[in-house]
Amino acid sequence: MQRGLPLMPADVVLQHLFDVAVATALPGDRMAALLPPPPPPPGRTIVIGAGKAAAAMAGIVEAAWPVDRAGGLTGLVVTRCGHGVPMRHIEVVEGAPPGAEDAGVTAAERILRLAEAAREGDQVICLLSGGGAALLSLPAAGLSLADKAGVTRALARSGATIGEIACVRKHLSGINGGRLAAAAAPASVCTFVISDVVGDDPSVIASGPTVADPTTHADATAVLRRYAISVPAAVAAHLASANEETPKPGDPRLARNCLTLITTASESLTAAAAAANALGCQALVLADGIEGEAREVGRVLAAMAAYFAHRSEPMQPPFVLLSGGETTATVRGNGRGGPNGEFLLSMLVALAGHPQIWAIACSTDGIDGTETNAGAILRPSSYASARTLGFDLAGRLADNDSYSVFSALGDLVVTGPTRTDVNDFRAILVTGGSA
Structure with a gap:
């Protein structure tokens, strides 16, 4: 259990917020x-x-x-x-x-x-x-x-x-x-x-x-x-x-x-914010319509989360940054993975194991690109674990190969068909303590 999250572990919080977003979209x-x-x-x-x-x-x-x-x-x-x-x-x-x-x-x-x-x-x-x-x-x-x-x-x-x-x-x-x-x-x-x-x-x-x-x-x-x-x-x-x-x-x-x-998507994000507040975690909805290259969005939101964690502004941890929209993953390499995985892999590279930052990025339809997973979860320990497994993370990002990384880490989110679709759901959780 993470300090500052009295009700449930950080990864369970993130999964819960995603589940609420999907349920709201039915x-x-x-x-x-x-x-x-x-x-x-x-x-x-x-x-x-x-x-x-x-x-x-x-x-x-x-x-x-x-x-x-x-x-x-x-x-x-x-x-x-x-x-x-x-x-x-x-x-x-x-x-x-x-x-x-x-x-x-x-x-x-x-x-x-x-x-x-x-x-x-x-x-x-x-x-x-x-x-x-x-x-x-x-x-x-x-x-x-x-x-x-x-x-x-x-x-x-x-x-x-x-x-x-x-x-x-x-x-x-x-x-x-x-x-x-x-x-x-x-x-x-x-x-x-x-x-x-x-x-x-x-x-x-x-x-x-x-x-x-x-x-x-x-x-x-x-x-x-x-x-x-x-x-x-x-x-x-x-x-x-x-x-x-x-x-x-x-x-x-x-x-x-x-x-x-x-x-x-706006309604799903509003519901997820309310669910976070109910757990004692403040929530800020950044936007419901973020577009652009997934890896670039990941880099920007990683920098934003790290800045907020360092300054404890605009909120005191624990807090969650929510966003929706539909990013794209321009295919440059031969790897596997959709935009949500690429977003998280870009965050993983940028954060390099920041001890307070967790994240989930999933498609509300249960399908990230052409894969069978909805997305994945990023943990503070993910960077060190991936390096231990021998992954060149920057190289995997260049090869559009997020699926291999998060699959090896055991952090893919697999929902099966949700029978709805309000684009992507992203939640970045800044905790009050280390992983």
């Missing part, structure tokens, strides 16, 4: 209370959606639906592998693992057909969360799945932000950027969203399939040029022609749409 009763009533007969309710939380959200719709109207409830949602839940009326399709997106094309085509079949008097409920754009992988006419997926992967590896990636995706897609809602007209479309993007912009979440798109083909081309992404000839020709733009604000096909944000 849709649960909040979404159930906001669902629209069934339309008058013979109107149907058609549920469609995509994302890591799509099946869990569809389950909430089913559970809340009046038994006497369940016959008018139908639909299809696509979620990530391992994220499905049993359903009675709404079909759940689990998408293929990353790199095998064909299942997402088939599911997206079926979802688009369901929207097109909606009639006047029907209502469409669309459920969106993180990972939705990758699962709705239907390419625009004239483009192949390989074209679209290849450009998206190149952008992700280049360090492009999720907003920039969404801009390009929408203009290479046959369903995103408001096209799904336009297909459902004249039926009403009610969209429920769990935000996984900085700023909670609905046109970016899952690449906005039911939201008007303010960006253009020219904007998408500019993003590709900014990151020097070489694209297939078909993609270049498609963007240059701009024959079919996405639905823009004011499009009459979107006039009967509504959208509700169910939960955001």
Whole structure:
């Protein structure tokens, strides 16, 4: 047990704060209370959606639906592998693992057909969360799945932000950027969203399939040029022609749409701060939308934590610095690990075993990059332990190999599917004593 933390050890505190953040991000009763009533007969309710939380959200719709109207409830949602839940009326399709997106094309085509079949008097409920754009992988006419997926992967590896990636995706897609809602007209479309993007912009979440798109083909081309992404000839020709733009604000096909944000990163951080206070640990939320290179953010926050620990300002230890957002890890090496691991490895190098500083960094969806862990925990002893195991920590950071380090230390955080996603969660705990 750490001095200044009377209720539980420092690593348990950090895990608890992460658990609270994830629990706050689950849709649960909040979404159930906001669902629209069934339309008058013979109107149907058609549920469609995509994302890591799509099946869990569809389950909430089913559970809340009046038994006497369940016959008018139908639909299809696509979620990530391992994220499905049993359903009675709404079909759940689990998408293929990353790199095998064909299942997402088939599911997206079926979802688009369901929207097109909606009639006047029907209502469409669309459920969106993180990972939705990758699962709705239907390419625009004239483009192949390989074209679209290849450009998206190149952008992700280049360090492009999720907003920039969404801009390009929408203009290479046959369903995103408001096209799904336009297909459902004249039926009403009610969209429920769990935000996984900085700023909670609905046109970016899952690449906005039911939201008007303010960006253009020219904007998408500019993003590709900014990151020097070489694209297939078909993609270049498609963007240059701009024959079919996405639905823009004011499009009459979107006039009967509504959208509700169910939960955001800010709410999860606020809940984690309250949980820290309940344990006798002051909390400061730095920001809910930190972006940039994970290793650079790690270096900056390490310096901030060390400064605060030395001066006992702005708070007396024990205290915790909380932040959210979505950092990126530009791939330069051949190692394993996602942005959260890279953030922590950068902190580990910068702190070199500071005796008062602990940290956790995890993705609230339970997946750090392409690995099976949500993130990891950094301890004051981690630096010496890693050196004892023979790790060249600076070299591992240069090789994007955070996973190997924290796996060897036994400090990976593995949650399995959380069925939600409000970006990354980071907590840096400054204790009142040594490890």
